[in-house]
Amino acid sequence: MRKKIMAALGLLLLAAIAYLALWPVPVKPVAWIAPAAPGYVGVHAVNDRLAHLNMIDLGREEGPEHIVIGPDGKLYTTVASGNILRMNTDGSAQEVFVNTGGRVLGFDFDAAGNLVAADAVKGLLSVSPARQVTVLADKVNGQPIRYADGVVVARNAGGKMYFSDASTRFAPADWGGTFEASVLDILEQAATGRVLEYDPATKATRIVARGLAFANGVALSADEKSVFVAETGKYRIWKIDLQARDLDLGAGTSPQAVVLLDNLPGYPDNLMRGLDGKIWAGLVKPRNPTIDGMADKPFLRSMTLRLPRALWPVPKAYGHVIAFNEDGKIVADLQDATGAYPETTAITETRERLYVQSLHAKGLGWLKR
Template sequence: MKKSARVAALLLLALAAYLSLSPVPVRPVSWEAPAAPGYVGVHAPNKRLSSLQMIPLGAEEGPEHIVLARDGKLYAAMASGNIMRMNPDGSAQEIFANTGGRVLGFDFDAAGYLIAADAIKGLLSISPDRRITVLADKVGGDPIRYADAVVVAGNGKIYFSDASARFAPSQWGGTFEASVLDIIEQSATGRILEYDPASKATRIVAKGLSFANGVALSRNEQTLFVNETGKYRVWKIDVAATNLDVTGGAPQASVLFDNLPGYPDNLMRGLDGKIWLGFAKPRTPAADWMADKPFLRQLALRLPRALWPIPKTYGHVMAFTEDGKVVADLQDPSGVYPETTGITETADRLYVQSLHARGLGWLRQMAP
């Protein structure tokens, strides 16, 4: 009995030492998470997203970004690095291009070039004849580690998010793993960049964002809407800002939505002036409780991944106007379609974006 007790004590000491001292890649920063609002008011629970129809994608998965282009074709970025092209009904699927990385967002410029934010490669341009060119993989000599979302302005300038200056997906097991590390750390190194094709120069518009994610332009193209995933909010940022630290407070940046019920992901321009926002995950009480407890967040990363404070899946998207009025809210509490990261709206369909879905979900367009 004494020997067994000694062995058990040694095992407990070894476990305690591992949980306390084993190295982890994050240096957590204490912050104060606002009390989660839950699903109330305009976000009251509903099942409007639960009747998705599916377009099979074969061996592909993760249609994270979807665009209906001027050629009438639907383009979708997949986890494999493929950008698929198909008819709006999902027929005639083909590989348009493969970047060798992971495209998380793209847009088309006036000449029909596909401008892609590739989390591995940086900012890319893909010509109509499928030639791939790297436009930017550094800013001021610093690597662009996590290109995420992109939008092209009418004047040709390209605005895109570098979600994390700390955790590159190429080094930390992929886009999802790197995002978890960045959000757990909360060092707020995300930034918004501008690439000017005329000068081929890249500059920092704004910084200090906890996982800078979705980006959309206002109709007059003077303001950027930006999702700050790690702090559950949406910013409005002046496109003319330069190296603006949003944590310091400035008239060129303001919070449009604060304390959202989930982790906001992509932003997509819809019809009639609305902007669609997708939530990758709902909030979790454990993550909010540990916000001001950096040591516990370090400890959590030493546990098996199944015990990390990663929320369950919960389908949720919303649409809002530029002045911050929520005009649509669609949910699926069952979370059957994983990570509803955004919506692509066409005249007759809503296509649902996702990091890991094995098909492309869609709904018939809602009646006005």
């Protein structure tokens, strides 16, 4: 009997090994070298400036992932349900402004007052003040835009729109949502993200730059000659010349593209222009030594996806937003180590308040400026 039990256990062990080594997974991990995490020192020294936020109750809604003050003076925010909410800046008079039927992540307003949305399912959209939804771009060079993420509208140059396509490999519509698709893309590190330009005058879309490991938030320089882009999967923020055409960032820096901030202590998400020349960035999760340790071990990353989701090395909750200037100097750092307001994606700054964006918070947090 003992021999039979041992044989059965041996077969189970072999089956488990075969599963962990051979079961098909959707990613084809690429080896890369993660820089040693800087830790919370220097300008990123641990603080509690993001703790004890004032809260705006959003009812059943959660995750004010992106916040913009519209031309009508109202506060607009996307939430996890797919709605875009509109309210007064104190949180009163809340209403659903629109639901595109997809999942809007970043958005901005054009000169005519249209809400220009990066919809992770449908592409680049325009929503008129009368709430009519129009698709501006869902393809580039005949290929689909799979994961529109952040967008910013130029105030000059004919109102051109610059937006990120986070991944050409993993579309949220195909992989269970934006979070699931982002995990797959960052785990794979194939660096297929790109920055696109849409010209409303010609209705043409072109590739500005490609080769980003999950292209995320975008913001324009003050002179609107460059775009800042968060590369979430490699903990850095680029500055790219808008005259670039199909520039391959996988080949490294060039006269048209430089890494402005490198080796951040967390995953950068949205970018938002603030006041006095600031650009706000949210570090949606802190670095994880297990994940960094697997950077040059593609096989281990494949094995990770074969484990139950509860065993994935997901980084802990940690509230963290920073502000930098166009020279790459950090000018503000706000943290909450408890992660009570989780997955902070950026700050929307007004003369009176700092509104804190979040992927999963149960309300909308804010601080007096």
